[in-house]
Amino acid sequence: MPRTQWSGQVDEGDRPASPVGRIAVGIILNPTHPATQRAYAELVPQLRTAGAHYRSMTTSVERSGRWQAEQLIDWGADTVIVLGGDGTIRATAPVLAEADILTFLVPTGTANVLSRHIGLRTTRHAIDHCKRTIASAIRDGDPPNLRNVPINTAEYQTADGARHRTEFISLAGIGGGARAVAHHPASLGLLGYAWGAAQALFAADFTASTDFTASTDFAASTDFAARTGETLSTEGTASAPVWSVMASKVARPAGPIAVFPEAHIDAQTFSMLTVGPFPHSPMARCRAWAGIAAACLQSRPDVHPLMNYRRTTETTVTVESPVPAQLDGDLIGDCLELRVSAGEKTLRVSAPAS
Known part of the structure; x- marks a missing residue:
């Protein structure tokens, strides 16, 4: 997927509606990792099937994740999915922590140290976890299994x-x-x-x-x-x-x-x-x-x-x-x-x- 098609992609308007059972999902992607493109192409259809509304933003050398996290919070994201490695997580984490935003990780970097240590074995495993947990939250409001990092x-x-x-x-x-x-x-x-x-x-x-x-x-x-x-x-x-x-x-x-x-x-x-x-x-x-x-x-x-x-x-x-x-x-x-x-x-x- 060409990088120009990713930046700021919005499926259902600039701000999400907020009916009961509707979750607004922000996605932050590091496009420098080839695995990110494959993971993104697999993740988005599953979010649509689950009934989530999403907005995606890519990182760059000048803006490595902090600005994107701020933009998604202003947009109204209930939760954020980070597709990238430890550097992308490090850039976004302070903003997401300050806003108390529930975060999902999809490891597409080199070492993926944090993802491995919270039990995410592979990119596929992480995507499946996102799908199950978000679908469950939309359906039942079940709380996710959380790690406070x-x-x-x-x-x-x-x-x-x-x-x-x-x-x-x-x-x-x-x-x-x-x-x-x-x-x-x-x-x-x-x-x-x-x-x-x-x-x-x-x-x-x-x-x-x-x-x-x-x-x-x-x-x-x-x-x-x-x-x-x-x-x-x-x-x-x-x-x-x-x-x-x-x-x-x-x-x-x-x-x-x-x-x-x-x-x-x-x-x-x-x-x-x-x-x-x-x-x-x-x-x-x-x-x-x-x-x-x-x-x-x-x-x-x-x-x-x-x-x-x-x-x-x-x-x-x-x-x-x-x-x-x-x-x-x-x-x-x-x-x-x-x-x-x-x-x-x-x-x-x-x-x-x-």
Whole structure:
């Protein structure tokens, strides 16, 4: 379907009627993903069959989703379906959360981290879920199975000294993990992330000063202390050479391996991971990575001495020289500082029953 036929498509007028049993559905599409076109062509006839009135809007480089979400809310959308990847969700989520709009996800991006972690296995599975849930709501008014996903805050300083503030959903990081994102060829999909990770394995460590605020409940967790041998506190500062620092609310940021086994998408805290420092010898570094891989495959990454975990509500990483940083798998540039805070505002996402 040509892109020019998508933009602002309206089937039944500029504003929906509001009779009982009638649902106005807004659709936000990221047309850069080929899978979006196929999903959209399959979704719309099913919405018509269900009796929903819809309006669709596409994203662009200049307007990546926030403006489209605002327009659909002004139009009168009762619910919004997002067809895209994690970047599209990140752009739209703050607006939809602020308006308390029920949101459906149809994953058509590369990693689709959030969608996977709320139980949407494939694009087809997501479309079927939309159809069933919206049809049920029109017919019976049945409430959907909801996940309340916190919208987190990131503040960062780029290499030119400029300071920025934005929001993200599931993952933030600086150092080696962000280098992997920077080197991944998007055309290869998930294999591109694997290639990027391979490129980043031998990146040099960097000195980072990390300030964190831990959750009180987690600091009292004797189970975690027993497993890690760590003396827990609610606040702390560490300065040391590291390969990467990451804060996550998802267990599997890329692929099937649980890198953050204690992370949960709807948690009020991050699982924070500091990786490194690594030995300088290439052979010793290969052995270290092999040990980390083995620990991850055994679902116990925390037992490896170079994988240091804690749970935090806020983390600030300051570095001596600019280092790549990423949010939700998208590179935000070389940064001197990255601060992430767990959000209180939540996005209401419809998810399959577990």
